Amino acid sequence: MRWVKFGIGLVVAAAVAVGCSAPPPAPQPAPNRLQDVLGRGELRVCSTGDYRPFTYRDAAGAWSGIDIDVAHDMARELGVRATIVPTTWKTLMDDFAARCDIAVGGVSITLERAQRAFFSTPFGVDGKTPITRCENAARFQTLEQIDQPGVRAVVNPGGTNEKFARQSLKRATIVEHPDNNTIFQQIVDGHADLMMTDASETRWQARQHPELCPVHPEQPFTFAEKAYLLPQGDVAFQQWVNHYLDIARHDGTYQRFASAWIG
Incomplete structure (x- = not known):
């Protein structure tokens, strides 16, 4: 009988404990950046302004480029204004998390970035390939040819170009140049031998600098996709951007928008 009483006591104690415990926390609402954008009447767009044909900020501060036009059109579809927020490749992820709703301008999908943000549907395939003075194009067909003592590869700090160069080149000299808008002039002027960047950029820059030639842009050394950077966890906003792109x-x-830059 005492075991029956003991069992009843345990049941009563458990019931009292359950009754006295705090209720489970209410589920947190899903993030909704789309409603935030509509509420503030502003789409905040991070961009570096130094990667034509996707994004460019001139000396007077005016913005242009394929992705800049796309961002403004997105804002028009939402009935809000687009505000372009300057950033750099080195500070892109931190600036995006703190200050922006979307980041555009030739952003490559990487596993490192995907740890901190969502991406839109990819809208282009790209990869790293050299651009050099046309008379040197035959010298720099392979990474082995490039990674030689005395070869100077120029990089813009902080982005995927620098990361690829430092991973691939152990004997060549890596030369940093902080301004991606003028970096190709370094090759024209003989201060560097080549730059490895996205094939799309090599094609565009070669049209601006007749002295420069892209090296096998149809067969780059790497594979990458271009997309827009979006807030992590916000599926609703990601779906809206993807539908817009479709x-x-x-x-x-x-x-x-693209034809004005690349025909």
């Missing part, structure tokens, strides 16, 4: 790429909107 429509823009099929109704001619994206091509209209």
Whole structure:
């Protein structure tokens, strides 16, 4: 009988404990950047302004580029204004997390960035390849040819170009140049022998500098996809951006923005 009483006591004690315990915490609402953007009437867009044809900020502070036009069009579709927030490749992830709703401008999808943010649907495939003076193009066809003593590879600090160069080159000299808008002139002027960057950028820069030639841009050393950087965990905003891109790429909107830069 005492075991029955003991068992009843345990049941009563458990019931009292349950009754006295704090209720489970209420579920947290899912992040909703889309509603935040609509509420403030502003789409905050991080961009480096130094990666044509996707993004460019001139000396007067005016912004242009394919992705800048896309960002403004997104804002128009939402009925808000687009505010471009300057950043750098080195500070992109921190600036994006603290100050922006989306980051654009030739951003490559990387596993490192994907630890801290979502990406939109990719809208282009790219990869690292050299650009050099045309008379030197035959010298720099392979990484083995590039990674030789005396070869000077120029990099813009903080982005995927520098990361690839430092991973790939152990004997060549890596030369840092802080301004990606003028970095290609370093090759033209003979201060560097080449730069390894995205094939899309080598094609565009070669049209601006007849002295420079992209090296096998159709077969780059690496594979990468271009996309827009979005807040981590916010599926609703990611879906809206993806739907926008699907429509823009099929109704001619994206091509209209791109054709002004790449034909």
